Amino acid sequence: MNKIKFWWNCSRAFALPVTVMSWLAVFVYGIISGGNAFYGILALIGVCFAHLAANIFDDYFDYNILSKDEKYLKSAQICKCKFITDGLVTHKGLLIAGLVCLLIAVCFGALLTFFTGWGVVLIALLASVFVIFYSKFTFIGLGELAVGITYGPLLFEGVYYVMTGAFSLDVLILSLGVSPFVIAFLYTHTILDYDGDLCSHKKTLAVSFADKNSALKVLPAIYLEGFVFMAVFAYLTQIYCILLTFLVLPLIYLLYVSLQKYNEDKTAIPPVRWWNYPLGNWAQIEKEGTQSFYLRLYLARNITTYFTVLVCIAFVLEKFL
Numbered sequence: 612m613n614k615i616k617f618w619w620n621c622s623r624a625f626a627l628p629v630t631v632m633s634w635l636a637v638f639v640y641g642i643i644s645g646g647n648a649f650y651g652i653l654a655l656i657g658v659c660f661a662h663l664a665a666n667i668f669d670d671y672f673d674y675n676i677l678s679k680d681e682k683y684l685k686s687a688q689i690c691k692c693k694f695i696t697d698g699l700v701t702h703k704g705l706l707i708a709g710l711v712c713l714l715i716a717v718c719f720g721a722l723l724t725f726f727t728g729w730g731v732v733l734i735a736l737l738a739s740v741f742v743i744f745y746s747k748f749t750f751i752g753l754g755e756l757a758v759g760i761t762y763g764p765l766l767f768e769g770v771y772y773v774m775t776g777a778f779s780l781d782v783l784i785l786s787l788g789v790s791p792f793v794i795a796f797l798y799t800h801t802i803l804d805y806d807g808d809l810c811s812h813k814k815t816l817a818v819s820f821a822d823k824n825s826a827l828k829v830l831p832a833i834y835l836e837g838f839v840f841m842a843v844f845a846y847l848t849q850i851y852c853i854l855l856t857f858l859v860l861p862l863i864y865l866l867y868v869s870l871q872k873y874n875e876d877k878t879a880i881p882p883v884r885w886w887n888y889p890l891g892n893w894a895q896i897e898k899e900g901t902q903s904f905y906l907r908l909y910l911a912r913n914i915t916t917y918f919t920v921l922v923c924i925a926f927v928l929e930k931f932l
Contacts, residue, residue: 623666625891628660628797629912630762630840631655632919635784636789637767638774639923643930646774650727654770657719665742665894669689673746712740727773734769741765746876752814763790784844789922791837792915798833799911802826802870805902823874824880827867834863837918852925859918862886866910873907 638651638888691783700708720735722864741748741757748757768778791889801808801817805826808818838857845853865886883890889907890896896905 619848624663626666626796627659627662629793629915630659632764632916633766634770635924636776636919636926637770637785638783639776640699640719640782640785640924641771642928644771644775646771648774648775650723651770653723653726654773655813657716657723658770660719661716661742664709664712664716665745667705667712668743669745669749671705671709697910706811713739716742723773727776730772730778731769731844733794734765734772738765738769740833742846749815751809752816752819754801755794755797755816759790759794762793781844781848784847785922788837788840788844789919791833792839792918795830795833795837796911796915798830799866799870800908802830803873817930826873827870827874830867830870831863850925850929852928854924855921855925856918858921859914862914862917864912866907866914869907869910873903876904886910888913 612849634651634655638648638655641651717735717739720731724731724735739762741761743755745754748754762788764783767782768787771777771779771782798816802823803814805817805823806814816829817823820826820829841853841856845851867880872881883906886904890909891905896902
């Protein structure tokens with residue numbers, strides 16, 4: 612159990628709700644469209660292991676850079692590659708763990724290909740490029756685009772395909788409405804890790820701006836894109852209950868204000884509220900002194916979670932009302 616807990620934390624599995632909730636949005640839509648629920652669940656398992664692999668590979672490739680950079684110890688984000696720097700896992704061990712997670716994801720992809728058709732292979736091949744080389748994409752300024760494609764069109768069309776045997780324009784529009792909220796979660800992470808990414812020479816969207824406050828101003832625009840596509844989806848499908856998603860706007864405002872305070876003082880710890888839960892391995896976080904970082908990241912995660920819950924509620928209402 613201790614080993615499972617260790618790798619759960621090492622792979623940053625606290626972010627899995629973002630993946631699960633994105634999957635759930637298209638899964639519920641697939642259900643009301645007459646899709647196969649079992650195949651959709653198999654897809655979820657594969658996607659989750661692919662996500663964990665991407666997180667592990669991200670740390671693996673980051674460490675290749677940071678271990679050679681004398682500025683590393685001055686990096687503002689002490690969480691980065693911490694399991695390696697603390698000697699809890701070797702660099703090679705991290706690579707092996709990433710490959711194991713990727714292999715499990717590939718096995719589920721192969722199983723779904725056998726059951727549902729070769730369309731899975733195309734989706735899986737494209738997704739694997741982004742999973743393995745996500746860290747490389749961040750070094751050329753394409754990290755957010757990689758996430759948007761992976762957790763948007765690829766995830767949504769892939770899950771819908773295994774459930775129904777077809778691709779869909781409506782699903783594509785839906786993915787473009789949900790994926791900005793996933794991107795916003797990642798973008799919040801890069802704002803919080805602005806100094807650390809500068810140290811590791813990452814060219815994220817955030818560090819392309821002159822300072823953290825300028826980068827922060829882009830966050831509302833990312834969320835706005837999601838709301839625009841949800842409105843388009845509502846118009847095309849006449850599922851107007853989807854507009855319930857606008858209820859997360861107050862939490863977006865709270866996140867924005869909290870990030871402003873973080874940019875002024877990264878040691879300022881906000882009070883723990885209901886919108887921060889669940890808190891993951893909170894005892895360890897307190898021991899590391901990274902509460903300020905994680906409370907804000909958890910809020911960004913939960914905004915995505917609440918948004919997709921409202922999407923699912925809208926589909927259920929459409930089905931039964």
